Amino acid sequence: MDKSWMGTDRHTKPYIDGVATFLDYAVRNLKISMNMDPLDSKIKIKIPCPCINCVNHISLHVSEVDHHLFRYGIDQNYTKWIKHGEKEDQPRNVLFKENYSMNTTYVDESTSFTIGIPTDAEDTVEMIEATEETFIGDHVKFQKLIEDVEKPLYKGCPNFTKLSAVVQLLNLKSKYGVSDKCFTETLVLIKKMLPEGNEMLSSTYEAKKEMKAMGSGYTKIHACINDCILYRNEYKDVKVCPTCGKSRQKVDEKEKIIYENIPAKVLWYFPIIPRMKRLFQSKIIEQNLKWHANDRTHDDVLRHPADTPVWAAIDKRYPEFANDPINLRLGILANGVDVNRGNRNHSVWPIFLFDVGVETYDASSKEMFTLRAVVLWTINDYPALGTLCGCPYSGYKGCVVCGEQTHCIRLPKSKKQSYVGHRRYLPYKHPFRSQRNAFNGEQEFTTAPEPLSGEEIFDNVKYVINKWGKRS
Structure with missing residues (x-):
């Protein structure tokens, strides 16, 4: 049409x-x-x-x-x-392929107003074989993964393989928030409904274990009890924190017992790189990742992050990065997530372990390429903003924008700080600037402070010696 x-x-x-x-x-x-x-x-x-x-x-x-x-x-x-009523591309898999044309005037009675789940399963074998040389992990499990992607769900099954069925069911689990217990019982029921000798998994544990071989796992990294260091790289074999002197292992302070096999604190690191690489294993998702370069409307209207000055600044400063639309630009939620409904035993925070590009398989071109990413924005509350900026976010100089020019007064009744001086940001002839009684009894004719540039911020902090960990 x-x-x-x-x-x-x-x-x-x-x-x-x-x-x-x-x-x-x-x-x-x-x-x-x-x-x-x-x-x-x-x-x-x-x-x-x-x-x-x-x-x-x-x-x-x-x-x-x-x-x-x-x-x-x-x-x-x-x-x-x-x-x-317009249909999306039909889901595909290894053993079943259907030609479908979008060039129809009207759709028939089978029209669905819902969005299907793309699998691109017919390309999965080739994708896995192409990435075998760069695969890091258990190659025995990798070979089993290749077998599962080719193995029919049951003898004579035309539409699903063992792996494609698991992928689609886990997609539904994630999309609708199905509990592990409910998902296990659903798998057991499906297995009973399918013909004898089928390959359907029978528990959530087995399904997640299957996905882990595709790069969906996590890494456990021991951490100092006071958050001084991670026991990795040069600290991998260290038994005592070199900063605070605390033991790497759990210590019972009352009984004076050190539990040799129990770390004091563990970081469960969910690597972002395998997840980024997996985005390019689907042709549909890979095309969406290039949308900003290939299909976006260029009319100076702000509809998408690609229309912002920040995006344009990255393009100008790093033209080599900008010339390849397949590179990723990220927005990071930086103030953490409480996953325990108030329980402070666990928390979720973004942690980046840097690398210089990674080899990735592109399902569209069927070639390997070097994937790069850049962080454009952080999404955070005010304390997290102060932490990211390396600035105080409380006290008499608690504004990360005004810095040394922060206007702060102490309220004697409530014994709290109040940040004032907002009239500096009004137009110079605004009537509020000359009013006394409605504000602090004084007129305000000073100009608003200019936010520091990146170079100025660096000059202010380049001699600061940072010490990780909690302060007693």
Whole structure:
């Protein structure tokens, strides 16, 4: 179906005719999916509105959708009309392949308004064999993985292999938050329903163990009880922390007992690199990762991180990185996650162990390439922002922007600090600047402080000697 009208002016004939064709298409598909007569014009229905304000989150009557599309315009990124009956690419696997064309005017009665789960399983064997040379881990398990990706789920099964079935079921488990216990019982039930001698796994443990061979595991790293060091690299065989002198092993202070086989603290590190590499094992995901370079609309409208000045600054500063759209740009949640509902025994924090590019298999080109990534943003609360900036975030100089020019007063009644001086950021002739009684009894005509540049921040901290660990 021609969708070129979406980018035309809303007053032109192509746009007017395109909206009419789109609405007929959407209404017909929805009626078919609801077993209604598609030719019955008396039935009033609501459809998701794809205008730039509603972006398919709100369902409206057809007349209202028509009004929105002319008033606000259609979302330019909505190029595949999956919310209005257009089918996505069919899931594929090793033993089953179906040709499917998107060039249809209307869809048939089997139209689904849901999103399927892509597997790209037919390319899995080739992908695994291509990455065998760079595989780090147990090669016996790796060979078993190759066998599982070729092995039918049961004798004569046309649609699934042992591995592709496990992958899709784990996708559903993750998508809908299914508990491990429920997932195990579901696997047992499916195994009983399938023909005798089937290869279906029978527990969540077995399914996760299968995925671990694909690079979904974790690494346990011993840590100092006071967070001074990780016992890795040059500290791998050290028994006592060189910073605080605490034992690497758990110590019973009352009984004066050292438990030799129990570490005082353990970091469960979930490596991000294998997960990044796995993104490129699916052709669909790999194409989405390149969307910012190949399919994004360039019209100076901020819709995506690629439209921001930060993205452009990286492109300008690192042209070699920018020239390859397959490189990743990350946003990091930096203030941690409490996974224990108040229990402080465990916490989740982002930790990066740096490397200079990694060899990765690209399912589209069927070649190896060097994957690189850059951190563009951090998402954090104010204390985490202060930690990341290396700045104080409390006390009389507790503003990470104003720094030494922070205006702070002590409130005698509550005995707390209050940060004032916000009028400095108002336009110079703003009436609030000259008011006294409404504020602190003084007029404010000073200018706002300029945030420090990266070079200035570096000059301020380059002689600071950092000491890791907790302070007593």
